[in-house]
Amino acid sequence: METLACIPSIVLEGGFWFASLGSQKNGGTRLFALSGRVVKPGLYELPLGTNLKELIFTCGGGIPKNRRLKGVIPGGLSAPILTEEECDIPMDFDSLARAGSMLGSGAVMVFDEEDSILRILSSTVEFYSHESCGQCTPCRDGTNVLKKLMERILSETGREEDYRALVSVARGIRGRTICPFGDAVSMAVEAMAVKYEKEILDFLEGNHG
Numbered sequence: 622m623e624t625l626a627c628i629p630s631i632v633l634e635g636g637f638w639f640a641s642l643g644s645q646k647n648g649g650t651r652l653f654a655l656s657g658r659v660v661k662p663g664l665y666e667l668p669l670g671t672n673l674k675e676l677i678f679t680c681g682g683g684i685p686k687n688r689r690l691k692g693v694i695p696g697g698l699s700a701p702i703l704t705e706e707e708c709d710i711p712m713d714f715d716s717l718a719r720a721g722s723m724l725g726s727g728a729v730m731v732f733d734e735e736d737s738i739l740r741i742l743s744s745t746v747e748f749y750s751h752e753s754c755g756q757c758t759p760c761r762d763g764t765n766v767l768k769k770l771m772e773r774i775l776s777e778t779g780r781e782e783d784y785r786a787l788v789s790v791a792r793g794i795r796g797r798t799i800c801p802f803g804d805a806v807s808m809a810v811e812a813m814a815v816k817y818e819k820e821i822l823d824f825l826e827g828n829h830g
């Protein structure tokens with residue numbers, strides 16, 4: 622639908638005009654579905670290569686109550702999360718791939734300092750575990766194990782070993798499944814767990830301190 626919607630303006634203005642709207646090798650526009658901790662969530666059509674911070678702070682009006690940006694999932698849940706430090710980035714295919722993430726569906730989810738990475742990770746694991754079709758073992762069993770490990774991490778018996786096992790199981794799913802769903806689980810969970818390791822370990826230590 623997004624592609625079809627571009628056709629009238631391409632016919633009227635020409636292909637070169639459309640391509641010139643974006644960045645080099647990433648021509649044209651893209652729809653960004655901006656959600657989460659922003660003042661003005663919504664659907665924004667912008668040139669490919671628009672800086673992510675411009676999308677959040679200019680289009681989206683910034684973060685409510687001026688809270689600090691924590692991270693952004695830039696292209697749907699399967700796109701590895703970007704930390705605050707990684708968010709000064711052009712929103713195009715090549716730039717996000719270089720940053721180890723992807724443009725994906727264009728669904729941009731913004732988190733602020735009050736969002737717990739444990740809650741985000743827990744919801745993510747729950748979603749993937751529910752959605753796995755069960756056809757191949759690494760995805761079916763891997764997502765179930767991730768869910769159980771996440772439950773342990775959140776419980777009073779959670780230990781650092783559970784966190785290490787979570788990262789290891791997530792990595793173990795990658796490249797071993799029939800469809801790309803397995804890689805999506807692996808990359809999304811690993812990025813959240815590894816990039817916010819300190820927050821998770823602090824939580825585990827505090828739980829038993």
Ligand code: SF4
Pocket residue numbers: 752753754755756757758760761798799800801802803
């Ligand atoms: S990787 Fe794809 S095919 Fe395999 S169990 Fe997961 S969803 Fe099903």
